[in-house]
Amino acid sequence: xxxxxxxxxxxxxxxxxLLLALAATGGLYTAxxxxxxxxxxxxxxxxxxxxxxxxxxxxxxxxHGTGGQGTSDGPSLAGVGAAAxxxxxxxxxxxxxxxxxxxxxxxxxxSQAEIDQLAAFVASxxxxxxxxxxxxxxxxxxxxxxxxxxxxxxxxxCHNFTGKGGALTxxxxxxSLEDVDPKYIYEAMxxxxxxxxxxxxxxxxxxxxxxxxxxxDEVNSDDSESPGGLELGGLGPVSEGLFGWIFGLGxxxxxxxxxxxxxxxAKKS
Amino acid sequence: xxxxxxxxxxxxxxxxxxxxxxxxxxxVADWADGRLGIYSLAKANMRKIFPDHWSxxxxxxxxxxxxxxxxxGVYLTLFFHPSMxxxxxxxxxxxxxxxxxxxxxxSTLDISFDVRGGLxxxxxxxxxxxxxxxxxxxxxxxxxxxxxxxxxxEVNWLFGFLLLVLGMFTGFTxxxxxxxxxxxxxxxFTQGAILSMPIVGTYISMFLFGGEFPGGDFVARxxxxxxxxxxxxxxxxxxxxxxxxxxxxxxQFAGPGKTNNNVVGMPxxxxxMAKAGGFxxxxxxxxxxxxxxxxxxxxxxxxxxxxxxxxxxAQPDWYMGFAEGLVRAMPGWEINFWGHTLAxxxxxxxxIFGVFxxxxxxxxxxxxxxxxxxxxxxxxxxxxxxxxxTAFGVAWVTAYMIMLxxxxxxxxxxxxxxxxxxxxxxxxxxxFVGPVIAFIVTKRxxxxxxxxxxxxxxxxxxxxxxxxxxHGEFVEVHEPLSQEAMYTLTAHxxxxxxxxxxxxxxxxxxxxxxxxxxLRAKLSxxxxxxxxxxxxxxxxxxxxxxxxxxHH
Numbered sequence: 001x002x003x004x005x006x007x008x009x010x011x012x013x014x015x016x017x018l019l020l021a022l023a024a025t026g027g028l029y030t031a032x033x034x035x036x037x038x039x040x041x042x043x044x045x046x047x048x049x050x051x052x053x054x055x056x057x058x059x060x061x062x063x064h065g066t067g068g069q070g071t072s073d074g075p076s077l078a079g080v081g082a083a084a085x086x087x088x089x090x091x092x093x094x095x096x097x098x099x100x101x102x103x104x105x106x107x108x109x110x111s112q113a114e115i116d117q118l119a120a121f122v123a124s125x126x127x128x129x130x131x132x133x134x135x136x137x138x139x140x141x142x143x144x145x146x147x148x149x150x151x152x153x154x155x156x157x158c159h160n161f162t163g164k165g166g167a168l169t170x171x172x173x174x175x176s177l178e179d180v181d182p183k184y185i186y187e188a189m190x191x192x193x194x195x196x197x198x199x200x201x202x203x204x205x206x207x208x209x210x211x212x213x214x215x216x217d218e219v220n221s222d223d224s225e226s227p228g229g230l231e232l233g234g235l236g237p238v239s240e241g242l243f244g245w246i247f248g249l250g251x252x253x254x255x256x257x258x259x260x261x262x263x264x265x266a267k268k269s
Numbered sequence: 270x271x272x273x274x275x276x277x278x279x280x281x282x283x284x285x286x287x288x289x290x291x292x293x294x295x296x297v298a299d300w301a302d303g304r305l306g307i308y309s310l311a312k313a314n315m316r317k318i319f320p321d322h323w324s325x326x327x328x329x330x331x332x333x334x335x336x337x338x339x340x341x342g343v344y345l346t347l348f349f350h351p352s353m354x355x356x357x358x359x360x361x362x363x364x365x366x367x368x369x370x371x372x373x374x375x376s377t378l379d380i381s382f383d384v385r386g387g388l389x390x391x392x393x394x395x396x397x398x399x400x401x402x403x404x405x406x407x408x409x410x411x412x413x414x415x416x417x418x419x420x421x422x423e424v425n426w427l428f429g430f431l432l433l434v435l436g437m438f439t440g441f442t443x444x445x446x447x448x449x450x451x452x453x454x455x456x457x458f459t460q461g462a463i464l465s466m467p468i469v470g471t472y473i474s475m476f477l478f479g480g481e482f483p484g485g486d487f488v489a490r491x492x493x494x495x496x497x498x499x500x501x502x503x504x505x506x507x508x509x510x511x512x513x514x515x516x517x518x519x520x521q522f523a524g525p526g527k528t529n530n531n532v533v534g535m536p537x538x539x540x541x542m543a544k545a546g547g548f549x550x551x552x553x554x555x556x557x558x559x560x561x562x563x564x565x566x567x568x569x570x571x572x573x574x575x576x577x578x579x580x581x582x583a584q585p586d587w588y589m590g591f592a593e594g595l596v597r598a599m600p601g602w603e604i605n606f607w608g609h610t611l612a613x614x615x616x617x618x619x620x621i622f623g624v625f626x627x628x629x630x631x632x633x634x635x636x637x638x639x640x641x642x643x644x645x646x647x648x649x650x651x652x653x654x655x656x657x658x659t660a661f662g663v664a665w666v667t668a669y670m671i672m673l674x675x676x677x678x679x680x681x682x683x684x685x686x687x688x689x690x691x692x693x694x695x696x697x698x699x700x701f702v703g704p705v706i707a708f709i710v711t712k713r714x715x716x717x718x719x720x721x722x723x724x725x726x727x728x729x730x731x732x733x734x735x736x737x738x739x740h741g742e743f744v745e746v747h748e749p750l751s752q753e754a755m756y757t758l759t760a761h762x763x764x765x766x767x768x769x770x771x772x773x774x775x776x777x778x779x780x781x782x783x784x785x786x787x788l789r790a791k792l793s794x795x796x797x798x799x800x801x802x803x804x805x806x807x808x809x810x811x812x813x814x815x816x817x818x819x820h821h
Contacts, residue, residue: 101688144363144364144366145363145364145365145366145367145368146367148364148365148368148572149368149572152450152572152575152578152580153577153578156450156578156579156580156581157579157580157581158581159581160580160581160582161450161451161570161571161572161580161582162570164582165683166581166582166679166683167581167678167679167680167682167683167689168689169688169689169690170688170689170690171682171686171687171688171689171690171691173682173683174581215364218363218364219364219570226564226567227381227382227388227564227567227569228381228388228392228563228564228565228567229392229560229561229562229563229564230562230563230564231564231567232563232564232565234567234570235582235680236451236582236583236584237451237566237584237585237586237587237590238582238584238587238590238676238677238680239680240399240563240565240566240586240587241399241586241587241590242587243563244396244399244400244403244559244587245403245587247559247563248396248399248400248403248556248559249330249400249403249404249407251555251559252330252400252404252552252555252556253323253327253330253407255548255551255552255555256323256326256327256329256330256548257323259323259326259544259547259548259551260321260322260323260325260326261323263321263535263540
């Protein structure tokens with residue numbers, strides 16, 4: 001200790017102390033700092049986030065901000081979760097073509113791998129619902145009747161009895177659910193895209209969601225049966241009335257014209 | 270066989286027959302005549318003449334679809350349970366298995382899926398109802414635009430109008446019977462309209478539903494209204510309507526040989542028996558075909574009614590769409606005073622609904638007051654020759670149609686990618702502006718067509734042939750019309766506008782002219798004044814032009 005004590009007035013002592021302090025701080029930091037930062041560079045997850053960030057910068061940052069913080073043109077994406085990205089990009093709604101009352105679905109230009117990368121990046125911005133697994137949304141052996149009742153209770157107000165869609169205020173609308181992938185229906189319920197309210201598992205349990213998907217699969221898919229014949233859009237009395245007027249009465253008037261044109265010949269006398 | 274009605278002395282020329290027994294048909298007829306006195310009835314009516322025109326068959330479409338509704342309705346009553354007792358469904362429609370529902374709904378599901386032919390009959394019944402109402406509407410328009418409602422047919426016009434209104438309510442009560450989510454919403458809507466009536470509303474609602482909505486009674490009550498009360502009245506009115514058609518004889522369009530005192534056409538027997546009888550089967554077949562092709566009111570996807578549920582796209586059948594549109598377009602105004610609420614947002618549409626229908630019902634009386642014409646009319650007007658009436662009718666139909674758009678504003682919005690608010694504003698403005706534009710445009714079109722008729726009579730039909738004269742002039746060759754065509758084009762009568770007369774009498778004392786008289790003179794001028802009809806060509810004009818002095 002004498003040596004050390006003797007040299008404490010050495011001109012380089014301060015430099016040594018500084019170095020020691022820096023080393024200690026650095027050492028402590030390495031010991032306590034979040035470990036994944038150092039490991040992340042090598043995992044698939046962080047690669048996905050990196051790739052997702054690049055895709056995000058090209059496709060999304062114009063409206064949602066470079067860091068997903070949101071701008072006047074688009075909401076913040078912190079906490080929306082991977083399910084929201086999978087739904088919005090997977091159905092082609094995002095990236096939006098133009099601002100408007102509502103962003104319509106269109107052809108999706110991203111591959112599922114790219115969507116997963118985007119989802120990973122957005123999920124890294126804040127915790128949110130994850131993309132559901134197949135077991136979660138697979139409608140096999142769910143209760144159709146129960147799903148119908150749940151659908152009429154929670155969904156039909158906007159989406160119509162069988163999910164044919166309906167109007168909301170000022171140009172907004174509830175889209176048709178015809179032939180929508182069960183995964184997207186599940187995700188939409190989970191996070192509530194655009195004008196739709198969200199139905200987290202506390203509101204509609206996983207089983208409830210499955211039942212609803214099973215009901216839609218039964219009544220509103222390509223192989224749903226319509227026992228009465230042509231469905232006429234499934235829109236109710238408006239399309240029925242139109243059909244009745246044009247084809248029903250119109251056809252009968254055509255028949256009447258035909259009958260009236262075939263008249264008995266007057267006897268020439 | 271065309272105009273004359275000389276009875277055919279059948280059987281008189283059968284000398285070879287033995288004096289023993291008369292043929293079986295004759296004996297049956299004789300038996301019946303001896304007990305029912307049908308001979309004179311048949312003699313008077315078998316050769317009754319009806320004119321031939323397709324538009325005269327619109328009423329037949331209504332009559333036959335009404336009969337089809339009754340026939341199919343009887344079948345449906347055999348299987349329908351008008352009860353609101355709650356049961357659990359265990360029928361063959363899987364997506365509703367195990368659900369709680371009323372017996373009415375469950376029995377309608379059974380009719381649709383488990384009763385033989387049930388779904389087809391149900392769909393025939395419902396499609397026939399939609400077509401029946403549409404047919405009555407078009408039939409009424411035909412009668413309106415051709416002036417067939419004039420004396421002596423005003424009462425029959427009112428009968429027809431009552432049939433339309435009763436048809437609307439019969440349809441509505443029938444639509445409500447299955448107790449599905451869609452019709453239940455409609456019943457709730459109706460209850461709201463009833464409640465909006467000041468003072469009596471709550472009492473009527475409590476009386477109708479046997480307490481608070483929905484209660485356990487309304488299906489059974491609507492059932493007796495739907496299958497007994499209203500159809501009974503309608504059947505009586507239909508018979509009265511037809512008796513009056515027989516009594517007044519059918520109207521006909523103007524033409525050579527057709528006068529106000531005759532009917533030119535074919536006899537009831539055999540021509541119209543065959544044609545009308547055949548047409549019944551055509552109508553039945555056609556409606557059955559429609560019912561076999563297209564689904565209507567698929568209650569199984571709508572689900573059972575529960576007052577806490579509602580779906581978007583909840584509309585009534587088209588004939589109530591006008592009322593639906595009025596309520597949808599009306600701003601939700603209300604007045605609160607002394608603890609009471611006056612729901613103007615529903616009450617005003619309710620009043621407009623009644624007034625709007627009453628206008629068309631009372632129109633014949635208004636027109637006869639304006640014209641002061643109390644004579645009988647059996648010759649129909651062409652719509653162009655009554656421009657103001659035609660324009661008025663088109664304006665009425667325009668307002669009606671705009672409100673139908675209003676009733677389906679959500680469907681219009683989603684299918685044309687519009688904002689529902691924009692559609693509603695279009696309807697609000699269109700309800701007032703549309704009829705005015707329609708009135709003006711229709712009147713101009715009518716007057717234009719009158720001018721064309723006048724030109725055709727005076728100058729003949731444009732043949733499209735251009736002739737070059739030797740000195741180089743080009744002329745278009747007009748072909749003169751036939752005598753018959755000219756008669757048809759000039760057969761209509763043109764009224765002179767009613768005058769109030771001098772406002773001072775012969776002594777120079779001012780005569781008092783009452784308000785209604787002034788109004789009548791004004792209206793009469795609007796109908797028949799100089800600007801409002803084109804004078805039809807006179808014989809003198811025609812002679813002057815065809816004598817060669819006039820030039821084309």
